Amino acid sequence: MAKTTTAGTRDLDRAGLSDERLVAMLRNMLLQRQLDNRGFQLNRQGKIPFALGSEGHEAVQAGAAMAFERGRDVLVPYYRDLGLALGVGMSPFEILSSLFARQTDRSMGRQFPNHYTNHDLGVLSISSIIAGHCTHAVGVAAAFKYRGEGGRAVLCTTGEGATSQGEWHESVNYAAVHGLPIVFLVQNNEWAISTPQDLQMRVANVADKAPGYGLPGVVCDGFSPVATYAAMNDAFVRARGGGGPTIVEAKCYRFLSHSTDDDDRTYRSREEIEERRKMDPVPRFEQVLIEAGVIDEARRKQLRADVLRETNEATDAAEAQPYPPAESLYTNVVAGDYQPWQE
Amino acid sequence: MAKTTTAGTRDLDRAGLSDERLVAMLRNMLLQRQLDNRGFQLNRQGKIPFALGSEGHEAVQAGAAMAFERGRDVLVPYYRDLGLALGVGMSPFEILSSLFARQTDRSMGRQFPNHYTNHDLGVLSISSIIAGHCTHAVGVAAAFKYRGEGGRAVLCTTGEGATSQGEWHESVNYAAVHGLPIVFLVQNNEWAISTPQDLQMRVANVADKAPGYGLPGVVCDGFSPVATYAAMNDAFVRARGGGGPTIVEAKCYRFLSHSTDDDDRTYRSREEIEERRKMDPVPRFEQVLIEAGVIDEARRKQLRADVLRETNEATDAAEAQPYPPAESLYTNVVAGDYQPWQE
Amino acid sequence: MAGVRAAAGAAQTGITMTNVEAVRTTLHDALVRDERVLIMGEDVGARGNVFLITKGFLEEFGPQRIIDTPLAEASIVGVAIGMAMEGLRPIAEIQFADFIYPAFNQIVGEAAKIRYRSNGDYTCPLVIRTPYGGGVRGALSHSVSIEALFYHVPGLTILAPSTPADIKGLLNAAIESPDPVLFLEHKKTYRSVKGEVPAGYYTIPIGKADVKKAGSDVTVVSFGYNLHQALDAANRLEGEDVSVEVIDLRSIRPMDKTTILQSVRKTRKLLIVHEDNKFGGVGAEIAAMVAEEALFDLDAPIRRLAGPDVPAMGYALPLEEEFMISTEEMVGAMRDLAKF
Amino acid sequence: MAGVRAAAGAAQTGITMTNVEAVRTTLHDALVRDERVLIMGEDVGARGNVFLITKGFLEEFGPQRIIDTPLAEASIVGVAIGMAMEGLRPIAEIQFADFIYPAFNQIVGEAAKIRYRSNGDYTCPLVIRTPYGGGVRGALSHSVSIEALFYHVPGLTILAPSTPADIKGLLNAAIESPDPVLFLEHKKTYRSVKGEVPAGYYTIPIGKADVKKAGSDVTVVSFGYNLHQALDAANRLEGEDVSVEVIDLRSIRPMDKTTILQSVRKTRKLLIVHEDNKFGGVGAEIAAMVAEEALFDLDAPIRRLAGPDVPAMGYALPLEEEFMISTEEMVGAMRDLAKF
Numbered sequence A, B: 001m002a003k004t005t006t007a008g009t010r011d012l013d014r015a016g017l018s019d020e021r022l023v024a025m026l027r028n029m030l031l032q033r034q035l036d037n038r039g040f041q042l043n044r045q046g047k048i049p050f051a052l053g054s055e056g057h058e059a060v061q062a063g064a065a066m067a068f069e070r071g072r073d074v075l076v077p078y079y080r081d082l083g084l085a086l087g088v089g090m091s092p093f094e095i096l097s098s099l100f101a102r103q104t105d106r107s108m109g110r111q112f113p114n115h116y117t118n119h120d121l122g123v124l125s126i127s128s129i130i131a132g133h134c135t136h137a138v139g140v141a142a143a144f145k146y147r148g149e150g151g152r153a154v155l156c157t158t159g160e161g162a163t164s165q166g167e168w169h170e171s172v173n174y175a176a177v178h179g180l181p182i183v184f185l186v187q188n189n190e191w192a193i194s195t196p197q198d199l200q201m202r203v204a205n206v207a208d209k210a211p212g213y214g215l216p217g218v219v220c221d222g223f224s225p226v227a228t229y230a231a232m233n234d235a236f237v238r239a240r241g242g243g244g245p246t247i248v249e250a251k252c253y254r255f256l257s258h259s260t261d262d263d264d265r266t267y268r269s270r271e272e273i274e275e276r277r278k279m280d281p282v283p284r285f286e287q288v289l290i291e292a293g294v295i296d297e298a299r300r301k302q303l304r305a306d307v308l309r310e311t312n313e314a315t316d317a318a319e320a321q322p323y324p325p326a327e328s329l330y331t332n333v334v335a336g337d338y339q340p341w342q343e
Numbered sequence C, D: 001m002a003g004v005r006a007a008a009g010a011a012q013t014g015i016t017m018t019n020v021e022a023v024r025t026t027l028h029d030a031l032v033r034d035e036r037v038l039i040m041g042e043d044v045g046a047r048g049n050v051f052l053i054t055k056g057f058l059e060e061f062g063p064q065r066i067i068d069t070p071l072a073e074a075s076i077v078g079v080a081i082g083m084a085m086e087g088l089r090p091i092a093e094i095q096f097a098d099f100i101y102p103a104f105n106q107i108v109g110e111a112a113k114i115r116y117r118s119n120g121d122y123t124c125p126l127v128i129r130t131p132y133g134g135g136v137r138g139a140l141s142h143s144v145s146i147e148a149l150f151y152h153v154p155g156l157t158i159l160a161p162s163t164p165a166d167i168k169g170l171l172n173a174a175i176e177s178p179d180p181v182l183f184l185e186h187k188k189t190y191r192s193v194k195g196e197v198p199a200g201y202y203t204i205p206i207g208k209a210d211v212k213k214a215g216s217d218v219t220v221v222s223f224g225y226n227l228h229q230a231l232d233a234a235n236r237l238e239g240e241d242v243s244v245e246v247i248d249l250r251s252i253r254p255m256d257k258t259t260i261l262q263s264v265r266k267t268r269k270l271l272i273v274h275e276d277n278k279f280g281g282v283g284a285e286i287a288a289m290v291a292e293e294a295l296f297d298l299d300a301p302i303r304r305l306a307g308p309d310v311p312a313m314g315y316a317l318p319l320e321e322e323f324m325i326s327t328e329e330m331v332g333a334m335r336d337l338a339k340f
């Protein structure tokens, strides 16, 4: 029978991470925050039609990315995974090319922002259809197992709202029955657009759903990158070693409106947001590292300056790129030339 | 937090049922067995193209039907629910009209056998698409709650295989979130055609899935009509009283092949079936009632003779009916006359 | 295409409103009129739907009637089906048409067949509303058209009105209908199309197209956002002495044979315009019907101007523009056909 | 229609087998040939599929390659998609076509768009096989045709071969294809249609129709079970000196314009026959294409003989017979058209 454990604390229990890796996580979080803000800024400036923020998810994603092994593991993300995308190796230039829908975007300006693809890095292409990607993640894990590629695992992410979808259920169940190397990371930010968790499910934790699949379910503090790393690393190690899937629920919060098209003032209180803001993982983790002596104030400033510069450079470079040409609409429908009426 | 309890024993703990009701359950079981056999017989005689048996499910269905309140509750069955259909008031003639696809069938010979409909009795029309009916059951329960019709509940049945479907998950979750008056009865007969339970889920009991929805999950002995009645009655009482949904799992067995189109020798051992046959609920419940002095041998014989006569009469009467006319193919597509091209 | 006017023809007195307002007020009136009417979907409650169509409804009608569902489309439609079978009049919303696929089984496998399979013992008076269509930078999964995935399905009714007055009349007809209706709202017309809406309750019969502009040289059949462009194009061609009749299909299933054939027999030339991909789009059935019934009345091949056969418009502006049919292309096609 | 012979034309030496045997041996060879090939679905293991197509495969190839999945179609297709994206060549089975609806999202929303949305960064070489069609007393949910629900979708390939030789060649082509293929097998032809199958590995190009019988008076386009009836009907009409050309469409998306237009330009008369409902069926696109490209080559209206526009055939024999198109009806339609 599966058990539900709670991993993670907020102290600098560093979970075996070196100073270098702790700083790398902080850098990832700072860069995510910076790029995130840039998206909203560009939208306000009228330069891009849409942006979707991940503020409040930085710690989850930095921690999860740190547990991910580049070149071995595969990421099947969802649209709020900017930090994960960066964490597994995508560049700010790629992110901004996607925001600007430029030719240098890997999808050549086809995809909505935040719908990354990078086969080289093992980042699967996703649609906007909530939970539609979860079965794909399971299929990749099944391929690893079929080919006997021990030591590889898949990271499949969603929000808590996505767990209501039938396809999420089918994915977790299939992975459980077949004991596949996969980690289901649920980033529980309390809201699905305007729908709060209690209209989505009757349980307190998404992780409570795990025993019904015969799986371990773990809740971790998604405001702490170390706690998330620890929980995710356990799950990854289990998956890579043939121990099967885990559901990890990282409790976090969505600080911003759902997207630039949303206005959260209609459905949630300013007090709730302020309350959660006190836990803001970015300044908190900076503080933790400073107090632990891992970085000093100067290094903090330096890091902030670095990610700003990087973001500025990437913004300018991406903006300078051309749109994809209109003719590119017709390519890559299927292999080769494509006409539904063949001559 | 939900807990999983196990209800039911095999003794004649009569769960408050009068002699009359105990005998009614037995009669239902005998009739179900008889009609079931008749279907297979007619198929072997080449009189009908298809039949699907429910042998091994008699106790579950007699018990569940006894907990159902006619005229108040609604049944959303699945295709193996012959005993439930009878138990809520459908006649052998209706069943046989459906097997023979005669004009007197409520669907006018449209539906596959075992896909009942009877609005008067509160039996919802279903498709063959596994779990497709579960959301409908939830919708009916939602209507009861919306209209403030306390004291009414919905019975939604499936096999254990159906619980793998995304739509089953969405149904149970919706009902849980909204606290609806519904009982999900899962008739776990160990097989889904040729697929055993362990290729369907990684948990030992379907009822183990209930806590993940914040619901009570109950396992009962599906070879005992009294045990099933007891578990189902608790669940119905809870639902009718506003206590929300319950998942009841009745452990039973499918004694026959999946249908007349199936041959189970390819995928399960004769030994397994023989072993389960020892638990055959029909002779066992007869024996229980005889030992308890509720019926005697003569009454047993009489009951058997009664259901045989009833079945024979219904067979003759149904067979004598005409097929629906070819023109009836075109009616009831939508209300009124129907042409996709309107003139 | 901001500021497009609703099609002419109606000398109605009423209020001028946008398409989105027409949806909103019609839903509101239905809730007031009939207790059996419920609205359910994702974010229809406190948020008031992502286009603010149901804004304020939660406060006015309460959470029993304005239901924020879990994020699961199959259950949104499926639960609504159960309610409908039990006598309520649910209006289910799919937040964007692109997200209707998970509910396909419930719509096609279930809702459309309930009356038929039970031979009328049960019915399914259900409305499924959803915004569709492109031109709003929605990229691959916020801009598809879906009518062609459903219009083949017996038992379903599909409506796609283009003007506020038609929206009101047909949405009322959908809610009155004793059978399941898929109600499609082109999101680019939500705020860009305005028109007068008659006061009071009325319905428009399902299955009737509407001649939005009379003409004699070419018949154009269209609907949705394209309809407004087609009217613009037809108006421009008046200057060139080309007289175009523009038919607003409005009802996709059933379709109006009489109106189309009457017009084609008069103009002897047919152009079908729709935003969705051409191959297997609804234009195919219209062309096939005319080729079956009025072949010798035609003076030119039947022309379909439709979306290219690629999965969707891209996010980048040039990709969206390339996918969408421009008014200029319509002018060109009408002119060519007139001259043929 | 037991004992129908496979369509003529091929002077192939090979083995004579039924359609179901052709599916079986082709799958078997693919498993032997290519380690990346897996078969997954409900009851494909010990049961060997409900039509015994994969019987014995589990013993021969093991449970890692012959996967009895949980009862959940969205995951059957979805997991196969993931495998395909990761380089395997899964062949997913939907037990009956009627049960494909829950997987609609994965097929239409996902598989069909993966190459496109990633601009070729990822591909989805996936085959989805499923038995479809009626005439076997399958009633409402074991006899539907589904091609029209999918043929509108860019990015998908849809094949529906009718003879054992075509099944082998096109199933091999499907497995070789780097893009998702929906492979439709008419279940009434499984055991009733026999024919010779060339030995050795071969493929038939996707998108090519096949003239199964040459003729000069009328062109008939059909596929599936109907194709064999159409050949019967055409043969009967030879006695009346009516020469019918019968084209086996085989590939539903893409479709073969050249073969159809060549034939129509010769016979000047077109009859389309398909079992699925008429309105919005694939016959609509064929008629529309011809009305667009060859209108003035026609000497008669384009005729479609198709299933009635009701949700499905019923279980009672008269309802099934009324739904299915009889060979006599085909004879009548061909004769009428020839005389037109």
Ligand SMILES: Cc1ncc(C[n+]2csc(CCOP(=O)(O)OP(=O)(O)O)c2C)c(N)n1
Pocket (backbone or CB within 6 Å): A080, A128, A129, A130, A158, A159, A160, A161, A162, A163, A189, A191, A192, A193, A254, C042, C071, C073, C095, C099, C102
């Ligand atoms: C199938 C589907 N339905 C609806 C939507 C619209 N939608 C986009 S995001 C979202 C909320 C998702 O919530 P959650 O899973 O909690 O993730 P979060 O956005 O909170 O990170 C919704 C309803 C969609 N994209 N796909």
Ligand SMILES: Cc1ncc(C[n+]2csc(CCOP(=O)(O)OP(=O)(O)O)c2C)c(N)n1
Pocket (backbone or CB within 6 Å): B080, B128, B129, B130, B158, B159, B160, B161, B162, B163, B187, B189, B191, B192, B193, B254, D042, D071, D073, D095, D099, D102
């Ligand atoms: C969506 C769907 N997929 C597949 C089938 C084919 N099928 C019919 S019954 C069945 C097994 C169902 O097993 P279970 O739910 O355990 O019920 P049981 O038949 O054992 O009572 C399957 C796979 C179907 N009817 N619907």
Ligand SMILES: [Mg+2]
Pocket (backbone or CB within 6 Å): A159, A160, A161, A187, A188, A189, A190, A191, A192, A193
């Ligand atoms: Mg969320």
Ligand SMILES: [Mg+2]
Pocket (backbone or CB within 6 Å): B159, B160, B161, B187, B188, B189, B190, B191, B192, B193
């Ligand atoms: Mg079972």
